[in-house]
Amino acid sequence: MVWQLQCSDAWFESCFFKYQIEFWPSGSENKHLWKEFMSQYDVIVIGSGIGGLSAALTAARAGKSVLVLEAERQYGGFINPFARKKFWFDTGIHYVGEMGKGRSLHRQFENLGLLDDLKFRELNPEGFDRYVFPDYEIRLGNSLDDFHNQLSKDFPSERVALNRFFKRFKEIDGSLRDLQNRKSLWATIALLPKIPQLLRYKGLTYKQLLDQFFTDPRLKAALSGPGGDIGLPPGSAAALVMIGIIAHFSRGAYYPIGGSKKVRDTYVDHLKKHGATLRRRTPVDSIILKGGKASGVRTANGETFNASVVISNASALHTLRDMVGYSNLKKKSVQKIKKARYSIGSVCVFVGTSQQPTEFGLDDANIWNYPSYDIDALYQPVLEGRQMEELAFFLSVPTLKDPYSNHALQGKHTVELITFAPWKAFEPWDEQPVLKRDSDYMKLKNEVGMRLLNAAEKYIPGLAANAEVIEISSPLTNKSFANTPDGSIYGMDHIPGQIGSGRWGIQSPIDGLLLCGADSMGGGIAPCVTSGTAAGNLSLKMIDKR
Secondary structure (H helix, E strand, O other), X not given: OOOOOOOOOHHHHHHHHHHHHHHXXXXXXXXXXXXXXXXXXXXEEEOOOHHHHHHHHHHHHOOOOEEEEOOOOOOOHHHOOEEEOOEEEOOOOOOEEOOXXXXXXXXXXXXXXXXXXXXXXXXXXXXXXXXXXXXXXXXXXXXXHHHHHHHHHHOHHHHHHHHHHHHHHXXXXXXXXXXXXXXXXXXXXXXXXXXXXXHHHHOOEHHHHHHOOOOOHHHHHHHHHHHHHOOOOOOOOEHHHHHHHHHHHHOOEEEEXXXXXXXXXXXXXXXXXXXXXXXXXXXXXXXXXXXXXXXXXXXXXXXXXXXXXXXXXXXXXXXXXXXXOHHHOOHXXXXXXXXXXXXXXXXXXXXXXXXXXXXXXXXXXXXXXXXXXXXXXXXXXXHOOXXXXXXXXXXXXXXXXXXXXXXXXXXXXXXXXXEEEOHHHHHHHOOOOOOOOOHHHHHHHHHHHHHHHHHHOOOOOOOOOOEEEEEXXXXXXXXXXXXXXXXXXXXXXXXXXXXXXXXXXXXXXXXXXXXXXXXXXXXXXXXXHHHHHHHHHHHHHHHHHX
């Protein structure tokens, strides 16, 4: 006797579990059937970064039974905050684009049913990003034309070239948006004339694109300031990705009220409301294959869960190499995994202070500090596995972005500093226990952190001396708490060979296994949400076909 029930209602499921012993036939075989029934889901999601949460919520809102398995102590991945002495710090969300009404990310959050509980505040529309060089500064705000006009005033000898560049920029951005938004065969056909232009630029680095238009190195640096959002200098970054980033934020930048904690908690609350099951501290050891198809997962403690579809929010490397195994993949897929290049890591300094950043002229804008116009030279040591000789860094004050929330007690502020760091410098301590690494590791981490704090004194004098909390993270922290390959923060590097078909998309090489997150469509909040909702929607189609 096997009961066939599709139950996503939490109350009914609990009642069924409570009273099943009264009517479930006895015997070891039938106990096995009961155990198998209780471990059957429509969709299993591995990992709870924002991509995985979006995939899970998409399926759960459609009435499917969903299980989310998170390896760490808390949900969220890089949207999981942490607290020190009543200061709350974000680890991943610093700003998002496309959150104006009707814009792409706003529509996705709206379709997920989150916007009644999740609100965003627009950052300074006249300049939410400051790109600061030795003797020059420019801001990017919510008008690409204003950015263009300011550059034309500052670099009058390049005015004609700037007109040509931004005309081409808008053409490429329009093609990229049409490619993303196509929803029918006719929309795809209408896009065909634009494909040659996209293919023309797909293999170019951003530097190669800029060199086609400009000669002034200061202007090229100013146009490369947003490259920090993917952790690459213009000589490495894919031209199409850089255009996408600048365009994405030039339509406005926003910050979630309540920070990443509010984003994470809103997702989790809605998942529970729609009957999803979420489990922390449950790392997945392997993906179960039957006849070459994914049929469930096995956890590190030996539990087995079955599903019609498995969606992995873990890195493609960890998913396919470790959970699936090379022996179950075709040679082409194995080669793609092995040659994949992952982004650089970071050292972050999180500061809690009673200082008032506004007294030093700071507002809710991010600061990208570049001590040289040669951004490629700044990055080169990190790309070679060494520390930056001159620190390029990012400075953000979340309490100015979200002044009425719970990042700090009234009158106090949080300051977050980020610089890029190589995995190789920290790798010797990889095997040591988390939070128990030796004094040599602490010395290295603190040295880089103090360099970063001292560099930030340019903007907030006395920051280190007046800090009430100083917490420093490293690439090892990223690996330990978000399980990113080599402590990377943007997934697979956004170089020309790893965009479009160079990434994994949402369909893995294994039938029944979908992917989402940074390795799927790209790093950052918007691409990860997009990949998660796309994976969730595809899982619904796959379930309906079975």
